[in-house]
Amino acid sequence: TAPIDYLKRLTWEGAKRRYPNGVPQKAIDLLRHEISLIAELRYEAYFLTVWDLVRFARSRNILCQGRGSAANSIVCYCLGITSVDPNQMDLLFERFISKERNEAPDIDVDFEHQRREEVLQYVYDKYGRHRAGMTATVTTYRTKSAIRDAGRALGISLDRIDALSKMVDSRMTEGSLTNQAAECGITPDSAIGQRFVYLAENLIGFPRHLSQHVGGMVMTQGWLCELCPLENASMDGRTVIQWDKDDLDELGILKVDCLSLGMLSAIHRCFDLGARHYGPRLTLASVPAQAAAVYAMICQADTMGVFQIESRAQMSMLPRLQPRCFYDLVIEVAIVRPGPIQGQMVHPYLRARRSGQQPDYPNQAIRQVLEKTMGVPIFQEQAMRLAVVAANFTHGEADLLRRAMAAWRRPGLIEQFRRKLIDGMLANGLTEEFADRVFTQIRGFGEYGFPESHAASFALLVYVSCWLKHYYPAAFCASLLNSQPMGFYAPAQLIQDARAHGVVVAPIAVNYSQWESHLEAVTELPMNKVDCESPSSSQNDRISQVHMCKMSVSDVPFGLRLGLSLIRGFPQAVGHRIVQARTHGGLFRDLADLTRRAKLTQATVSQLADAGALQSLAGNRRAAYWQALSQEARPTDHGLFETSGVQDDEPIPEFLSAMTELEEVYSDYQTTGFSLRAHPLSFVRQQLERLRVTDAKQLRIARDGSFVRVAGIVLVRQRPGTAKGITFVTLEDEFGSMNLVVKPDVWQRHYRLARQSNAWLVHGVVENRENVIHVVVGRIDDLSQQVAGLELRSRDFQ
Structure with a gap:
């Protein structure tokens, strides 16, 4: 069969699936027009190649979706490459392919970020490294790399260069590098200092080296080496083309962008959880449209x-x-x-x-x-x-x-x-x-x-993710946690938001947790009165708890059980051994039983104890940690307790009293980055009230133009290029989040504190415009000493 005939057959078969009630005449006209133009420009093999990649992904149950100008094509829609109907959206096909401009089409396809590698391997398996390769991209100097390379070339102390590179922003104002270099012990007036500042500032934006493109791939009939220069990729058995996408465009060489998208991974996981616990399996196309509650x-x-x-x-x-x-x-x-x-x-x-x-x-x-x-x-x-x-x-x-x-x-x-x-x-x-x-x-x-x-294309994923958040809040949160790293917010904020939506969250526990976070019927959750309590009224005053049982096929709502993967640095292989041992042998009776059956080392038992995951077996954290530390670590194939001769009933010293709530919270943050017990700011709330600090709940009703003090942990620092030097910061306290606007002069006045402190006390003025509330910052005080010892990490974006 000729490629164009095969493409026509696939397209018309796909059209019948896309329009089960009959293909509209407008869609028929569009299909005929596009197929005619594709045949005239001889792009049918390109469309079939992309279709084959999408077909493979779907055969492996990998969620994918085309984006970019390819979404203008009804042929791509009928082939299943894209998910938006151009017939409904009145999209212009000529934005994608035009006979007049004589330019090759470019189809971008997003795959689940945790499974894109399977698609890339399929390409290499099918075409071989001699006929398939990743495109290159030109990596240019950015602020930090320019500082490091200029400093290294001029022989400046590495300690000073490291300190300076940690201090600078990626978008520097004029003269800021000179001032910051002086703070780090590099004299800007000296000959070396002047040369360093000149070199660093002028290197920014200059090409540094070739890198591998995030997803651009070229596949050819003949050998790639006859077409373009190649080099070996860092991964064995793979090839990188030494040209970037602009070079390929100029030469008319077709490429496919196989990109990764974290939200596709999260949506797929949520679909799986929904099918397991709530009812029929959803797809991107079957999520109910126009849900008023979602909007x-x-x-x-x-x-x-x-x-x-x-x-x-x-x-x-x-x-x-x-x-x-x-x-x-x-x-x-x-x-x-x-x-x-x-x-x-x-x-x-x-x-x-x-x-x-x-x-x-x-x-x-x-x-x-x-x-x-x-x-x-x-x-x-x-x-x-x-x-x-x-x-x-x-x-x-x-x-x-x-x-x-x-x-x-x-x-x-x-x-x-x-x-x-x-x-x-x-x-x-x-x-x-x-x-x-x-x-x-x-x-x-x-x-x-x-x-x-x-x-x-992106709006479709926006709606689907919003629908899942509204109707399946527990499953959606679990899916986000299991798809990390992705998105704007850390697991701590995602969990707090889920609890504010009425989701019951249960802690990490070796007798109940899987490697990943999962759902359990609320009636089956072993309730610890501290760890698993429902959100307080202050957390869910905006949103009813009925969300947690909506759309359930039974009257039993589901809660979220946190997974072992959330313990920082905990080995995945060990996590799977724990789950497997529990699946085959039942719940662990005590700590000795756990270490014997799961073959744990002293280090992994200590990690579990620190994270509070052993409370059902060994009582409080200190008792569990004592039992872990009291063992002599020996390299052996047997369980830790089996070789050390410890008796199950060995007494625990009386002085090992349970941790205070504050100590528990600190330990939670150090091991997982969050706590279900309390928010760190709750322990200094009385002191903050004496300073007349407004909390997040009170800020929602604050009058426009009023002066306030607010305090919280820094979640996000963001300075968009269009913001004229303004930095947007999000703080969090035990009642929610607060949005700050930090103007350039305030940022520079508090530069070191603003960049490095993980907790702020802010003095500012409320700006309430159309129910969107910000605090315009006038002064920043450091609150980090009040939460010293916590492992707090903000997510900073430029």
Whole structure:
């Protein structure tokens, strides 16, 4: 069978599956048009290659989804490569493939991040390393690497260079490197110091070395070495092409991006848990659409842990934009990007959306381009269409504009189109004011904006993850924990959020925990009055506990049992041995029985004791730890207690009293990074109240413009490139999280503390805009001594 005939058969068979009630005429017309163009440009083998990768992934039960401009293609939709229907979304196929621009298509496919390696290995097994290879990427100097290499070249002390590289931000202000170098003992006025600062500042952005691309793959009929230069990959049996994606594009060499996405792993795990405990197995296509309760949750910015809309910026936008349908989510995903923000599109769109009135359009052609986004070009495709209908660009020129927008790391490229765009709009009778505004908006896309098809693909995962969070909160939290590392928030915040949604969380316990976190019927959870208690009213005052039993096929709700994998540094092989021994031999009777059957060493028993996982066997933590430390570690194939001659009934010294609650919490944080018992701030709450510190619950009703003091553990520090030097920080106390805005002058004034302290006491002013509350920081005090000894780690983003 000829490749094009095979592609046609697969496509029409897929169309029948996608449209079980009959393929709409519009979809039939689109399919005929696309297949004709694919055949004319001879891309059928490329589509079949990508289909084969997706087919393999599905045969191995690996969740995957195409994204980017490929989502404009109804052929990709019918082949199962993408999940968004272009027929419903009115997406433009020519954004993906165009005869006029003579450019190879580029299909990006996301796979579960914990299983993408299986797909890559399939490619090498099928094609061999001589016909398949990963593309390269040019790694450029960033701030820290520039400092380290410049310092090493000039012979500056490694201690000083290390101290400086830990201190600097990736986005430095002018003169900041000079000041920080002086703080680290590098004299900026000396000859070496001046040369060092000059070299480090000028190296930033300069190519450093070739690296392996995260997912770009090239597969060929002939040998790769006859086509392009190669080198061995770090993994045995694999090849890296010494050209990057731009080189391949220029030469017309087709590639497939096999990318990894953590949320796909989490969604798949949640589908599995849902099928096991709640009812029929869900898929991306079968999750019920347009659930009003889900959109109500999104509008409240109750989105911790979900895909894309969990960041500070997105959470601030949600109450303003108030998404009520799928296309609103598409806009939400796209609008909180550097392009729309820099192009001054956000506030005009929100004003138009609130008023519900379309602006006056200069002509009908421009109305057709902008009507669905209230007169504001939010997507790259709209900018391209505007250039054609408003400024007389040819389709080829519009594609050059698209390329300039796509080169967001080099935003100056769009400036070369300024005169042509403005002159073209003026020639069409448009006002200079309108022309300047449109160019400002288009120029914003040079700072990174989304094509509509890409935003639609991501919006589907946004909705699915929100649906799972709302209806399966315990399963969703377990899936996120089992898919780490991923997302904005650490396990501590994900667990606290689940408890705030009424999920009963049970601690790590060797007699009940699996390696991964899992669900147990609440009636079967061995309840420890400290560890497993339901959230306090202060934690769930916004959200009813009925969530934990919604959608269950029985009346029994499920709780979350934490897994052994959450103990920091605990060996996975040992965890599996514990579970296997318990499965075959029943619950462990005591510590000796555990160590004998699971063949544990002194070190692993101590880890379990430190984490509080032995309480059902050995009483309190100190007693368990005493039993572990009192054994002589001996290299043997037998259990620890069996060889040491310890008797099961050996008395425990009376002075080993149980830990205080504060000590228990400290031990929890040191071993797992979280505690189910109490929040660290609760132990200093009385002192904070004497200082009139406002907690997170009180902050929700604070008056706009009022002065407050707030305190908490630092969860996230984030400084987006579009924020003009402003740093956004999230603090957490026992009542919830608080959002801070730290302006550049305040950040610089408290630089070392702001960068390194894990707990802050902040003085600032409340900003309450449309029920979105921030504290604009005026002063930061260090609170880390009050929580000294805790293993607290923030997640910092640039």
